[in-house]
Amino acid sequence: MSWPPVAPPVSYIEPVFRPPSEASSLILQVTNGCSWNRCTFCEMYIDPQKKFKPKSEDRLLGEIIRCGQQLPGVRRVFLGDGDPMVLSFRRLKTILEAIRTYMPSVTRVSTYALPANLKHKTVEELQVLRELGLKLIYVGAESGDDEVLRCIDKGESFATTRDGLLKAKQAGIKTSVMLINGLGGERMSEQHALASAQLVNAVQPDYLATLVLFSRRGNQRIAVGYDGDFTPLTQRQLFQEMELFLSNLTLEKTIFRSDHASNFLVLKGVLNRDLDALLRQLRAAIETPDRVSLRQDYQRGL
Numbered sequence: 542m543s544w545p546p547v548a549p550p551v552s553y554i555e556p557v558f559r560p561p562s563e564a565s566s567l568i569l570q571v572t573n574g575c576s577w578n579r580c581t582f583c584e585m586y587i588d589p590q591k592k593f594k595p596k597s598e599d600r601l602l603g604e605i606i607r608c609g610q611q612l613p614g615v616r617r618v619f620l621g622d623g624d625p626m627v628l629s630f631r632r633l634k635t636i637l638e639a640i641r642t643y644m645p646s647v648t649r650v651s652t653y654a655l656p657a658n659l660k661h662k663t664v665e666e667l668q669v670l671r672e673l674g675l676k677l678i679y680v681g682a683e684s685g686d687d688e689v690l691r692c693i694d695k696g697e698s699f700a701t702t703r704d705g706l707l708k709a710k711q712a713g714i715k716t717s718v719m720l721i722n723g724l725g726g727e728r729m730s731e732q733h734a735l736a737s738a739q740l741v742n743a744v745q746p747d748y749l750a751t752l753v754l755f756s757r758r759g760n761q762r763i764a765v766g767y768d769g770d771f772t773p774l775t776q777r778q779l780f781q782e783m784e785l786f787l788s789n790l791t792l793e794k795t796i797f798r799s800d801h802a803s804n805f806l807v808l809k810g811v812l813n814r815d816l817d818a819l820l821r822q823l824r825a826a827i828e829t830p831d832r833v834s835l836r837q838d839y840q841r842g843l
Contacts, residue, residue: 550607558585559619560679560717560750561801563651566617567608571596571636575623577655579694580683581762582724582754586623595628602639609643618644620652626678627658630666637673651677656697656705667712677715677747680706685740686733689725692766699740706744717748720786722804723779724754727772730782738789745793749812751786752801753779776805776835777827783808784823787816805835 725733
C-alpha cells in the first residue's frame, strides 16, 4: 500500500543565511533576498535567484501550519532572508499570530532588520510585534562612520542606525549589532573604529558582534565606492583597529562575540566588564602573534 507523499514543511530558495547564534532555529523564509541589496561588501544576495521578493502570504501560512504539524517542539524561529521588517506591520502581525497559533512551543522569534525599515514602524507597532513573539532583531550596522557608510552604499547613516535601534529597544525588542572590522580600509580605519564605538555607546545593544571584511570575489566592488583608494588591512592592522574600537567603548552590559569564521582571533566577553581581559588578548596578538592562538586562512574557510 502506497501512502500519498507528505509535503515538506518549508521550501527555500538557496543560499539561505542566518546569524551563527540561530544555528538551532527553524528558518522561515519570509522574503527572498534583500530589498536594499546595494551594499558593496555584501555577496549574500547577488545571485540571480536571490532577487528580492516576499513569499506569498498563503504559501507562508501553509508552511507555518505544516511546521506545527511535522516539527513539534520547535522553540526558536528565525525569519529570513535579508530584511523581513520591510513587510507591513499588518503582514508581520499575521505571520507572528500564525506562529503563535500553529507552533505554540515557540518562545522566541528573531530576524534581520534594516534601520530604514524600523523607521516605518511606530513604537506601538513594534511593541505589538514584541508581544507576539518578536524578541530579537539583528542589525548589520557595519560602521558608525557616515563617510564609510556612503562608500559602501549602505543607505544608512549614524543617525538612522542609532534611531532605529533605539526605537526597537524602546519597544522592548532586544538588539544585536554587527560591525565589520577593516571596512574602512587603511585610509579610514581610525574614523571607522571611533565612530563605530560612538554608535554602540549610544544604543547600548544587548549583543554586539564583529567580523572581518572578506570577499570571495575580490575587493573590486568595495574599491569602487572608495574611488579606487582602498587598501585592505593586514592582520596586525585589524587587531589595532579592534583595540582602538574596544578602548573607546562605555557599555553597561553587552554580550560581545567576535567569533565569526572570518576572524583571526576569537574574542568573547561581556562589555565593559571583561574589557581589560579582551584588550590584553588583542595586545598579545599585536605584539607576539606567534605566541597567540590565531586562526590560519584555511581554518577560516573563506
